């Protein structure tokens with residue numbers, strides 16, 4: 325939610341800021357803006373509704389010089405998307421400019437106090453309240469910018485990552501963090517600031533991740549200082565980040581989402597690298613081995629996640645219960661934190677999050693920690709907040725995911741959950757050796773099988789044309805395929821704006837079947853596994869009501885092809901690994917329908933990739 329970039333050094337700031345905003349555009353894209361201080365000490369703010377490209381057009385023929393600046397791409401929380409509500413926000417006298425990611429919960433109260441002192445506001449945002457408050461303190465208490473920020477933030481309830489510049493002191497950026505991510509990049513005589521490392525990595529690999537309550541004082545020509553709200557110095561560790569810049573580009577694909585779908589074979593290879601031995605006989609997740617006593621002593625596991633990661637969690641439940649015989653509950657992180665969960669020191673909580681920043685998942689982790697649970701994180705973004713808040717965990721190592729609709733992170737999460745279940749089951753002796761060896765062997769074949777499935781792309785692109793005008797879709801699956809159905813429906817909703825529902829296939833007759841008519845496409849995962857015959861009956865029930873069935877079947881299946889309208893064949897696969905390949909055609913179907921509808925696939929309306937607000 326909202327992307328923040330900052331630069332101070334000897335280079336022109338504007339090109340660096342714009343490039344950074346483009347890298348962060350996945351975080352929000354309803355408006356964008358930049359603030360620069362030029363060599364004459366003039367502070368200029370340029371902002372507009374729309375995308376970063378609209379900002380570039382907007383600044384044509386304007387003074388964009390200066391080697392200090394901050395910039396922002398917005399996902400609206402307070403106030404509709406428009407240029408007035410876009411960031412940066414000026415302070416009252418236009419001396420300060422501030423950008424903000426997060427929500428200031430008590431902004432209404434603070435605003436009232438300032439209004440009572442005669443302040444007026446240009447925008448409807450919580451952010452403008454903060455910058456006005458900072459200037460008020462700076463002027464009335466005759467303090468430095470740093471002290472004013474510290475005093476103002478003490479009054480703030482909520483989440484923030486902020487950066488503020490002052491035309492009276494054009495050599496400093498003050499940046500602060502609480503519950504929203506902020507990374508400082510350290511170059512040669514220059515500093516970078518961003519919501520994640522992606523805008524920074526092409527300039528420097530040395531970064532520090534700010535912790536909650538910390539403020540970075542980034543002064544040109546000086547050393548980086550990190551202090552807290554009470555001005556106590558905070559020791560900070562400089563970390564090295566490694567990122568393949570190619571992963572931040574579309575690499576010839578029309579959209580990041582398509583690239584990321586096609587990246588999955590390579591991503592899953594990366595995810596398994598060093599975790600399965602070369603003979604393909606053993607899988608080891610080091611975090612599971614390191615904490616095996618703690619994990620094996622657990623009464624139960626609770627998995628918390630949101631959205632696509634929650635779907636991966638449902639598959640994780642099946643895997644862990646089947647192979648480890650440990651009871652698993654799966655909770656929406658957003659509900660978990662408010663339902664006063666019964667949780668204690670014998671529980672293990674697994675938090676799954678691609679971004680590692682989802683506010684609800686992070687809050688669920690913090691809550692579980694206070695109740696004494698052991699926390700295991702499964703995340704993608706290295707150094708993000710959730711992995712830092714957990715006791716241990718495993719990264720999925722699928723590289724940066726830029727498309728807002730999650731694809732490769734889902735298969736990466738399911739791969740890690742599979743490896744976790746297998747490692748633990750072997751330690752617990754709840755899986756027999758032959759079954760273990762067979763699944764590990766099949767797991768290794770997943771990248772090749774994914775490549776086979778991706779060859780369906782052209783067929784799916786054709787199929788998509790037929791369904792471009794559908795208003796509704798139903799997705800059905802059973803067992804391991806039920807979460808795949810949910811994920812297929814979510815992908816379609818997110819990027820094509822077609823209403824879609826996922827159901828366990830047998831639940832159809834308890835209500836949703838009333839929706840089926842000649843207009844209703846029903847996608848069924850009907851591979852030859854445990855419940856094949858039953859799923860076939862469900863398909864018959866849909867056909868009897870003249871629904872249009874698109875079935876995912878096991879290669880060579882003839883029975884379903886006789887009744888379904890369209891069959892997409894998948895290679896043979898043990899049931900527990902099937903989500904890793906069955907999801908791909910559903911990602912492609914959603915993608916191609918959205919493209920046929922002319923939708924903005926990588927940046928669908930109303931969504932942002934990293935949901936750092938509640």
Ligand code: F6R
Nearest residue numbers: 631632633677678679682729730
């Ligand atoms: C769907 C999607 C979202 C995320 C959800 C959780 O395509 O991307 O549903 O899965 O917002 O995000 P993370 O995994 O970053 O916690």
